[in-house]
Each structure stands twice: as C-alpha cells, then as structure tokens.
Amino acid sequence: MKEIDIPIEASVDRNRTNPLARVFDELVRFCRSRSMFMLHYCTGCGAIELPPAMTSRFDMERLGIQPMVTPRQADILLITGYVSIKTLKRVILTYEQMGSPKYVIGICSCTVNGGMYWQSYATAKQLDQYLPVDLYIAGCMPRPEAVLEGMRKLMDRIRSGEADGWKDYYRRYDWYLGNQQHLFGDDWQTPADVIGEASHYDLAGPGTEGEHTRLLQQCQKPLEPQQTFFQIGGSLEVKGESHE
Amino acid sequence: MSKKVTPWLDNLLQEIEGIEIRRKDSRRVRIDIAADSLPTLLELLRGRAGYVHLSAITCVDWIDESQFELVYQLWSYESQSLVSAHIRIARDPGVYVSVFDLYQPAAFFERDIHEMFGVYFEGSPDMSKFILTEWNGPPPMRKEFDAEAWVNETFERKEYQPDWLKEITEQGGGIVKSPEEARQKKP
Numbered sequence: 001m002k003e004i005d006i007p008i009e010a011s012v013d014r015n016r017t018n019p020l021a022r023v024f025d026e027l028v029r030f031c032r033s034r035s036m037f038m039l040h041y042c043t044g045c046g047a048i049e050l051p052p053a054m055t056s057r058f059d060m061e062r063l064g065i066q067p068m069v070t071p072r073q074a075d076i077l078l079i080t081g082y083v084s085i086k087t088l089k090r091v092i093l094t095y096e097q098m099g100s101p102k103y104v105i106g107i108c109s110c111t112v113n114g115g116m117y118w119q120s121y122a123t124a125k126q127l128d129q130y131l132p133v134d135l136y137i138a139g140c141m142p143r144p145e146a147v148l149e150g151m152r153k154l155m156d157r158i159r160s161g162e163a164d165g166w167k168d169y170y171r172r173y174d175w176y177l178g179n180q181q182h183l184f185g186d187d188w189q190t191p192a193d194v195i196g197e198a199s200h201y202d203l204a205g206p207g208t209e210g211e212h213t214r215l216l217q218q219c220q221k222p223l224e225p226q227q228t229f230f231q232i233g234g235s236l237e238v239k240g241e242s243h244e
Numbered sequence: 245m246s247k248k249v250t251p252w253l254d255n256l257l258q259e260i261e262g263i264e265i266r267r268k269d270s271r272r273v274r275i276d277i278a279a280d281s282l283p284t285l286l287e288l289l290r291g292r293a294g295y296v297h298l299s300a301i302t303c304v305d306w307i308d309e310s311q312f313e314l315v316y317q318l319w320s321y322e323s324q325s326l327v328s329a330h331i332r333i334a335r336d337p338g339v340y341v342s343v344f345d346l347y348q349p350a351a352f353f354e355r356d357i358h359e360m361f362g363v364y365f366e367g368s369p370d371m372s373k374f375i376l377t378e379w380n381g382p383p384p385m386r387k388e389f390d391a392e393a394w395v396n397e398t399f400e401r402k403e404y405q406p407d408w409l410k411e412i413t414e415q416g417g418g419i420v421k422s423p424e425e426a427r428q429k430k431p
Contacts, residue, residue, distance in 0.1 A: 085378045085379075086376075086377065086378050089378070112402065113401060113402045114395075114399070114401075118395070119391050119392040119395050120391065120395070121379075121381070121384050121389075121391045121394050121395060122376070122379075122384075124399070125395070125399040125400070125401065126399070126400065126401075126402060129400070182398075183378075183398075184378065185380075
C-alpha cells in the first residue's frame with residue numbers, strides 16, 4: 001500500500017483573540033449536549049434496558065439522544081455490561097474510530113469492577129483501565145430511569161466542560177496502552193494513530209508517549225489490505241480487497 | 245414405533261461386553277461403556293438404531309480419580325429417545341479418538357473440549373483455537389486451574405470503601421452489606 005503523507009497543520013499558536021470565543025464555546029457545548037448520537041455496544045444484559053429507555057415510554061429522544069449505527073458518526077459509546085477480553089479488543093477498535101469529542105458510559109456493575117464475573121478468567125474487570133470512562137451507571141441492571149438520569153448527568157457535564165475523558169485518553173495514552181498490552185500481549189496494535197491525533201488536537205503531554213508506546217512502535221507491523229475471496233454461485237471466484 | 249424400538253435396542257446392547265445400561269426413563273438411557281468400545285457402540289446406534297443426531301459431547305474433569313469423563317448425547321428422531329454414552333479416559337495424557345467420521349458435528353464439540361480441557365482427539369479435523377482466541381493460559385475448565393487466583397494476579401480491583409463513598413455512608417447511603425458479609429452462608 002502506498003503511503004499517503006498528509007500535512008497536518010499544527011494548532012499551537014492559535015491565539016484566542018475573539019472576545020466572543022467563550023460565549024461561542026458555551027453555545028457549542030450546549031448544542032453538543034442536546035444532540036448526542038450513541039453507539040450502544042451491547043456486550044451484556046444491560047442492553048435489555050435500553051429499548052424501553054429509547055422507545056415511547058421513557059423516550060430518550062426528547063433529550064436529544066438517538067441511537068447511531070456507525071462509530072464514526074457517534075458521540076457516545078455505551079458499554080452495556082461485562083466486557084470479555086475478546087470483546088474489549090473490539091471495543092477499543094470501535095472507540096478509536098470515533099471522532100472527538102467522544103464519551104464513554106459504562107452501564108451495569110460489570111463495567112465497574114467485574115460485577116458477578118468477579119472471578120471469571122474471560123472478562124476484563126475495570127473498564128476505565130482500558131478506556132476513559134466519563135460516567136458509570138451502576139446497577140445490575142440499571143432501570144431506564146437510572147439510564148436517563150445518567151444521560152442527564154452526562155449532559156450537565158458536557159455543558160460544564162467536565163466530560164473530557166477523550167482528552168485524558170490522549171494525555172495518558174501510554175498508561176491506557178500499557179494496560180491493554182498487559183491483557184492482549186506486546187504485539188497489540190490498532191489502525192488508529194493515537195499519538196498523531198493527540199498532537200493534532202494539541203493534547204500531547206508527558207503521559208502520551210512512554211515505554212509502552214515505544215514497545216508498540218517496535219512491534220508495529222504495517223497494515224496491509226486484507227485479501228478476501230467471495231464465492232458467488234458455483235465456481236466463480238471474485239477477488240476483492242477490504243480495508244480493516 | 246417407540247414401544248417397539250426400545251426393547252429391541254436393549255437386547256442389542258446386551259451383546260456388547262463391559263456395558264452397563266441404566267434406564268432413567270422411558271425415553272432416556274444411560275450407558276456406561278469402556279472407552280475402547282465406544283466407537284463400536286456409536287456405529288451400532290447410528291447405523292442400526294437410528295440415533296443419527298449427536299446433540300453434544302460433554303466433558304467432566306474427575307481430578308481425584310485422575311480421569312476425564314466424556315458423555316456423548318445421542319438422539320433418535322424415530323424413537324424420540326436420548327442415549328447418553330459415558331466413558332472414562334485417563335487424565336494424563338488425555339487423548340481419545342475422534343468420532344468425526346461417524347458424526348460430523350463432533351468436530352466442533354471436540355474442538356471446544358480440546359480448548360477448555362486440553363483433551364486431544366486423534367483424527368479430528370481441526371484442533372486449533374475455537375472461542376478463546378485471546379487466551380494463552382492453561383485450559384481454563386480443568387479443575388486444577390484456579391480462576392480466582394489468576395484473576396487476582398492479572399487484574400486490579402477497585403476499592404470497596406473509597407473516600408467519596410464514606411461521605412455518602414455517613415449520610416445514611418452507600419453499601420448496606422459488605423461483600424464479605426454477603427458471602428457468609430446462613431446457619
């Protein structure tokens with residue numbers, strides 16, 4: 001695959017000369033909190049409580065929250081229940097595809113501390129070691145009222161600017177990556193260039209790079225288009241490429 | 245149909261040596277058999293008695309007796325009855341023959357048992373990883389594998405009494421019953 005070099009303009013010297021900048025910030029935050037698309041990654045039983053929260057009885061849409069089908073268009077990543085180690089890989093891949101600002105909500109006790117899977121070899125225990133969780137909604141499982149309460153809390157936090165877990169992921173990427181490598185092994189890599197994104201958002205700090213990111217760079221293999229074969233009908237084979 | 249097949253099957257099975265048949269129910273038979281004779285039994289049941297459906301192969305780890313028990317669940321659509329064939333194999337080295345040539349679904353069950361218990365099935369088409377693709381430890385369903393110790397070694401736990409919770413507890417909220425208290429059995 002040919003490498004494409006796109007110059008990214010650094011935003012270091014962006015002086016905020018506009019006197020209305022803070023007003024706009026507030027307006028933007030207000031609008032952002034009132035229109036959220038959530039990607040619910042239904043990992044466990046907590047997903048059962050979301051249809052009633054979304055449909056006519058509790059009607060999440062009156063708060064401006066709607067389900068979204070793709071991670072790249074979503075603002076909230078809802079993790080509804082236990083995350084097995086296998087699922088956690090997919091969750092991290094999904095999270096890194098989402099555009100910033102992005103928020104993670106952990107629903108159910110299992111995301112907090114393993115819940116009823118406290119001694120299971122197959123599930124990750126604390127979600128916030130691998131992803132920056134903005135809000136936990138505890139319960140086994142939380143009722144739709146609790147889910148809505150949590151959503152309102154997140155809206156408040158977005159409006160006040162406290163919900164900045166996604167910034168934390170860029171600032172302390174080395175720590176998060178270290179925990180991920182602890183579970184998945186040293187050759188763990190994702191297609192996203194998180195360090196590059198961190199410097200793009202001007203969020204690269206002392207915790208962004210470290211021993212774990214150096215390990216990542218050592219073990220990193222260049223991504224290649226995956227060869228896929230489709231069989232249509234009898235013997236006809238169509239060769240295609242899919243990009244992961 | 246079912247009334248005729250069942251006594252006929254009983255007579256047939258009595259021909260095999262070292263077999264113990266326990267009829268649990270009019271539609272359930274438990275057969276304990278030596279491990280060497282199981283392929284013969286399955287061939288007989290499939291070819292002559294209509295037990296064409298292998299529902300599951302399950303494995304039990306008898307660590308004290310140093311044995312694995314394999315249970316083959318067979319279902320007949322004609323006589324609407326279930327036969328469970330139990331065998332014991334040595335835990336070490338834990339190798340048995342595959343019944344893939346008789347029942348093709350066995351490939352999945354055997355692959356699963358190989359992953360969870362480490363029993364190797366000779367002649368099975370694929371013994372690679374099945375569900376636990378991220379797992380590099382010992383087969384986790386073996387009795388000697390201590391999942392709790394592994395979890396304590398691998399994961400950290402959140403504090404049960406963080407400072408912010410103490411404030412809530414003082415106001416009458418928080419955790420009502422501690423986990424240690426909750427796990428204690430009632431006398």
